[in-house]
Amino acid sequence: MEAVPPSSFIDFPEDVQLCILSFLRPSELAAFAATSKRFGTMCRDDQRLWLSMCDRRWGSQTHITKWGNGKISYKHLYRFLDEYDNLIGFWRRCGDATASSPPLVFFEWGPFYITGSRILPSKNRGYGVIKKPFLWMSVTSNGEPLNYLDFKGKFPLTQGDLMDSEELGLLENELIQVSVSFTDKCHLVVEENSMLGGLNRFSSLENVKGEVSENTFGSPPDRLVHEIYQYFANRTSPGGNGGSRRQRRREKEKQGRMKRLEQEHFVKIVNSSPKPSRPLQGLWKGICEDSSLEFYLVTYDDIGGIACRKVGESSRPLTYHAPVFWTLSGSFIESPLSPEENHIYNCRLHLRPTVEADQSSDDYFRSSDDKAVSRMLYINSSYDLVIPDLAANSINSREVEGRIWQYENGTFGFGFLRDSYIIDLEHIEKNGRLLDTSNL
Template sequence: MEPDFVPTSFADFPEDVQLCILSFLTPPEIANFSCTSKRFVSLCRSDAKLWYALCDRRWGSKTQIRKWGNGKICYRLLYKTLSEWESLIGFWRRSGQRSTSSSVAAVATVARPPPLVVFEWGPSFVAGSRVSPSQDGTYGVVKSPFLWMSLSPSGEPVNFVDSDGKSGEFDSNYCVDSIGKTDLIPVDVNFMGCTHLVVEENIGLGCNSHRNGFRRSSSSANLCSDEEEASGSENGTFGSLPDRYMSEMYQHFANRTSPSGSGASRRQRKREKERQGKRKWVAEHFVKITDCSPTPSRPLQGLWKGISDCMKLEFYLVTYDEIGGIACRRVGEPADRFSGSAPVFWTSKATFTEPPFSQDETIMYHSRMHLHPIDEENYMFGELPIENEPVFRILYINSSYDLLIPDLAGTTATDRRNEGRIWLYRDGTFGFGFLQDNFIIDLKHMALNGFLH
């Protein structure tokens, strides 16, 4: 007869095993678990044990959690901060035109910065870097850090930008007191919703203008203080951009309609002019590229790079719409009026042609020249024939300005409509070309496993 099975209680496990199990839980689950027994309350409140284990399991392989805030901040605060900042990691693109008007024109750079930005974990900070194509005719990518986000020993966020891009790699030893002694500019990093980011100068850092330095608007997920969490507030933090704009609008119209409004309005305009005169950084808006990698159902999706017909490296963003269409656009500064709207290629139906291919399709592919970096062409020129990539599937595409700009229909711009092909290769990359051209632009991955490639 088998002996009766005696279940093991959680309390019977050694403490290190208990910590390991609890490290898989979320903070709300830990809070609920602490209510089950008085003996577990101290364990759930242990900063050096449980909250360190939580941070280490989630971010230990990405950043050195012991170095944040010079190792003087509690891990519970670190967990909360890194949970907020984790949504930054990845690729973003600048939205809108960077203003050069008003008093900030004197400090605005002549050359516009690259529109593509990538956020990555550092040893004890999050760094934002501008990403641009190399100018040497290769597939190389240039990464220039410009935004740095970390925590002071007191647990306050410390964010600043390098407007000139001359500081190189950021040093993890910067703190609030040292920012004023450098050319770096303190900024606030604000989320407007989940995928819209605003970086604006914090000219009142010494006056503690923003306690957190990293805020979300009331339209996004709540990132409120402990007191607000306890009270169950669902309206966002005080001072979020929509609330602040409404307050400023109310004050503006109140000053204009009140009996003594003219003097107050003049004083307000004077203060605003003085405030703008102190600014060294023009606010920039960024939109997150949420789908920047291919998937089995969307093999063309994401960020790509390739040598264009002008023999320069270009970045491309391929997106799928809700009805199965695919559009590819260049990620860069618009060269003319319509380049920001027109797709490089477009198709309304993402249905691939499977092999075996017809003889005409085979000849169409093999008769075209693949555009490669200059060094690869020099290596192959006159020596060895370039072998074409094995084609896995074929997709029909076209390109037209009037697809997105109806007013151009019937004009000379519609002459740009081209029928073309996408040749999907077995290694997951692809090339595209149009029937009127004799070349194929092969696209490579921008990033693999979360790293620029």
């Protein structure tokens, strides 16, 4: 029987070739494109290929065909989303200590945009968090970035808004066009565009200070800066008073001129989720002594040490964001624990939120019976490192010695021997989604 020669890639049907090529990254695709003129044209110009590449990489997270109103080149969209992809996850605001915005920010995919939300504890003093959207990032049909700062966090973005903004160049509901720029992969700057229509490649988030600019009625370039505050057209029926409403808004703008925006800087929280080799790593949330909810960041160093800090401003006083605990050894002691260690754990109560607002404060301290400990870790207070004077006031080792108890459900609690309670830390997100959230 005559042997059948093996098939080469060129013999496959074109749709099969496109499917195989969609698994490649652009650098790999460029190398393959150099093999022939036909493949070079396919890799460079075939929209089916670039649509498949976009869909394979981000299709489970966003609607690829809705970006740019479905009119953008998918090759251009791939490059655009590749840059946006680094935004996804948690960032921490740094800089101005007088700014009132919460420090924790979360970026996630939307149907045809990426949204940035400020994350803050809910007001019911439970484990819930509030997600307050303040930045919308998308792209127009001609490939220009379209980024809006919504500092009141109340505007629901729709595709119609993107279309109207392209046609009319106006903004409504106090949206402001901004630019988001990466100084490196882990440092983000958000700032106001210098001109309407003169968008940078990305725009950065800014904090509204509510101050009136001294140059409000200055030179023409200054006036152009303020024009970014113009509104979307009011979408009314033909013959309506939309034009007069827009005129009134513009007049109000001129009289109020203008809320001043300042740059906002953000640092990415790279390892925000636990891993099998680093089970405590990531962002967590826990109830503190005053019953308020705090966010904590647990990090591992290169030699196995572990540190935990409250997520706060680097410019705030040292005692505000000082580490909660530290250890030079990440080695756990597996269950069953010794009778002494069982006693240390069982004699402490867990800090918990109240079930009802009218209950007494004692209800924050509930029994630990519902927590099954899987293993334990020795820790120390870090105050003896960052505030030596506090450590010098005590000769009792129990003042700085503590424990981490990891539970069977993957969460954990920590406490110091000087205290009678345990702070339980719960997950803040899972599989890229925030837990226990409510939109503001």
